[in-house]
Amino acid sequence: MTSCRRTLLVSQSLMDALGLNLLIFLPLIGAVVVWVARESLAQRLALGIGVVTFLISVGLWLQLPSVMERGGPGALVGENNVQWIAVGERIVADDGSSELLNGVALHYHVGLDAISMPLVVLTGLLVPLSVLCSFTAIRTRVREYYAWLLGLTAAMFGVFAARDVLLFYIFFEFTLVPLYFLIGIWGGPQRRYAANKFFLFTFVGSVITFAGIMYLGLRAAQIEGVDLISFDLARLSALLLGPGGLTVQEQSLLFLAFFSGFAIKVPFFPLHTWLPLAHTEAPTAGSVLLAGVLLKLGTYGFLRFSLPMVPEGALVWAQFMGWLAIAGIIYGALCCWVQSDVKKLVAYSSVSHLGFCMLGMFSLLPIGLSGSVLYMVNHGISTGALFLVVGMIYERYHTRDLDKIGGLAWQMPVMAFFFVLFVLSSIGLPGLNGFVSEFTVLFAAFNSDLLGVWYGVLGASGILLGAIYMLYATGKVLFGPVKEPEGTPDLSAGLTRDLTPREVVILVPLAIVVVWLGVYPRVITDTLDPALQTQVLDRVEDAQIARMAREAPRIAHHEPVIFGIEGEAVPGATTVEGGAQ
């Protein structure tokens, strides 16, 4: 009986591994097939692959609770670990398996845990929708388009699944290529400039991250006293802190190295200039995936890599990050207010929203971290949905100018319903998904020892501004007297005045998720919280302890009282002291 059960479990985990590999390689193979297939087949083929990947991602998600029950909070669904690039001397065991003694080893190590799973499912959801929304919008070089879109899909799944830091970096960089072509070929009038700017901004930042990853990999071998360089996440996020390990100076410099890659992707306030341009020029599907998934690479990078690998660096820079986040929240919101281009408005709102996400993350509290992951998912859904709706309007009216269109609620009542729903989700109406994450993030900012009340207050002002600009734009587009540019709506591509059934099919799943996550966020947080605790927060606590150990003699010398309260160290006292230096 037990052996039968074990066989079942083994075969289940094999199935999971197969599924995860399919998630990455099926779109990649699909991309090649689509490129050489007949034009009429390309759309359907791409959609089919998108749906299959979505089903696989959901299937893997359903496995998550049982896997976590068996393997603990850090357990991986569909884990797969093979050596890819491995050069060095080997020791061969009796059974023929060999192990690397020294040299460099890069592993193809993939697996999904509770932190990456929601983002993978989000990707799985958005991909078929973005394929579907391109059916009428893309009319030139159709096969290439879907090939690049599928290539992008593969890279996005890979980036969330990677458990090897260098592998992550490879996928991270590889997302640039397909999106570069998606924007550069099928984008708006300034597409080539936008594509180049997007590529170069991200590339400049990430090469420094690359230097940081190399340094950390080498340093790991030095600290552990071995000659094997590998970039496994588990290894690099368990390095000794304090004496004999990573020094604070090293960690804060490494944090900056990671920052330069991830912060451009997030994007943080002064580094965001590529984003509105890329968004406005990109085709709808590109915008959806860029906002929905690719921006999360930055926030995910901070959470998954910066925090556990260089936790003391994160502590050193936490307040700086908090201020940057707030600057982004307010600056992004103010920019939104004055936009007349709807797409640019949504793009700037991303700058503002991801500021919230980062604010929650760098509160370094459990609730803040889980709120920020929720924020990633919710932002992906509501902003992705808004881009879809805006794209649908654009297809009919060929303009995104708020001053040229108006009163569309009378022309397109179904569209208006969805538009309002997603706007409300985006500004955080209680009962919809945005509220949960916004609330938890601000709650964490208020209560954090590292950040504090002012961060919360200023952050909360962003909500107010968000409501203003979003509702203002909604009013202009949907209500008031009807305004349509001459010769529109253009229904030549087989569209109808209001949404077609295809477009409704695109928006309905997102609407369902908006409500579902609004009333029952625990579907994510139940598994997410323990995973965050073991994989990120424990490490941050280690760093706090290391920091206290380092500063204890000094504090004890100056103010012995603080350390003596109820016989235990007060993290707040020490961290505030440390943060103020």
Place this chain on the structure above:
Amino acid sequence: MSAPISIAALIPELILLVAGCVVLIVGQARSHGGRAAAPWVTLISLAAALFAVLWEEQIANLLGSGSRVGNGLAYGSLAIFVRISAIELGILFTLVNWSQARESERGEYLAMMLYSLTGLLLIGPADNLLVLFLALELVSIPTYIMVVLSRTNVKALEAGTKYFYLGAMSAAIMAYGFSFLYGVTGSASISGTIVVLRDILAQPGTLQYVLAMVGILLSIGGLLFKLAAVPLHLYVADVYQGAASPVAGLLGFVPKAAGVVALMKILLLAGHWTGGQTVVFWLLWIIAAVSMTVGNLLALRQTNIKRMLAYSGVAHAGYMLVGLMAGPFAGGDSIFGGIGFMGKGTAAVLYYVVIYGIANLGAFAILGLLRNRDSECETLRDVAGLLRREPALALLFALAMFTLMGLPPTPGFWGKLGLFGSALAAAQSGALAAPSEWIIALVIIGVLNSALAAAYYLRVIAAVLLYDNDQPARAMPREAQQIGALLCGFLLLIFAFWPNGLIAQAESGTNELIDRLNAPAEVATQPPPVGSPPPLDAEVASASRR
């Protein structure tokens, strides 16, 4: 003098040398068919040389194994790596240059290529400054001729002349440097004088020390020309532009590989990787940083792709210098064999030279194939919209650019991982004669430069794939050249996803350097091969010896 080297050890070089002479004669044949045989003879001789390398042991058994060391040559793992990579790239060069030059001059042209490759093959085993110098000149002089022969254009003549004069000057500088080294050590042998020179360099302030340093610095300076590093980079753009594209592709590998390997030997001699001299360190640091930056900034300003690739070659020379500086001990001198690729800068450099050679050749091969309105494609405008007309070549071109850019997971990325990784390892282990912050700073300069380089590579990619053109370029129907270009792309793909073999070979190639550095320590108890350890007034001694 030790026993002479056996002829069996030299078979690959001899094959190429003899084949060069045959090609020279065949190329003068009266009939068209006879002249058309020249490229075939070249290809077959290269294949034969490759087999001779691969089946070295069997051949040695057949002919009776003789000494593999002697007459200023010492065959070791470095020589094997250089041989294999040079011959394999030689095959690609032959394919790409199949119909280059006028038919009546093709024999001479291909013969020059074979001589140049022979020179490169001899640099690997060269263990004597004189042999090294001769081998370097054997590499260079035929390339001057190739540049001139490649096109019936006055520009090619100008390029060849410029290349020749600057090359001659750098050779003179190098020879002058070598003569100083010979003067202070009393021997031209490389492995034999490591210890002697180490002792001399351990006494700063003495006359010998000064003379040795002058010798080392001049030798390095002369070799920079081969690498095309700043400040001896001024010729590259004109030469690349003036020469036909396939020759430019060859110039990206043969002289660079020769310069890299020769520089390894000089740095080995200078003891740069074991303690080393601060002056040498800073010289290399500055040259590396300036080469990367100046090369990329100049490339950024070009609209002519050939000039752009030429200047990007300067930047790549800078990356290679980073790895050379880090050296084979960057990861510390560990009993476990070290951390491999990321700790052996020299291995990374060898790997990178090959990858750079393939990618550069691929790009130039495609440029050479394309014709826009009956003239060779050179500018961005010429290649715009290539995807519509020639999708395979366009994608290949993009692949070559992404490789040069170092985007993961192209092989160029693995190269950067090795080069910059070993520099970081050197910073951590403190193997070099400088504070680690400065090495890390060099790495930061390096990675930022690779981002800067992305800007102009991306311009080419955008032109080829994104832009439309009323009159896109079309490829000439030249099978050999197309096969060569496709092979380059194929190799790049292989090395993208399975670089293990090449990396392992490059690593074992540099193990020889490590052995040579360790070996003299054992030999040191015996008297050095030539002469006695120099007395304090070595200058007088060496003068009297002369």
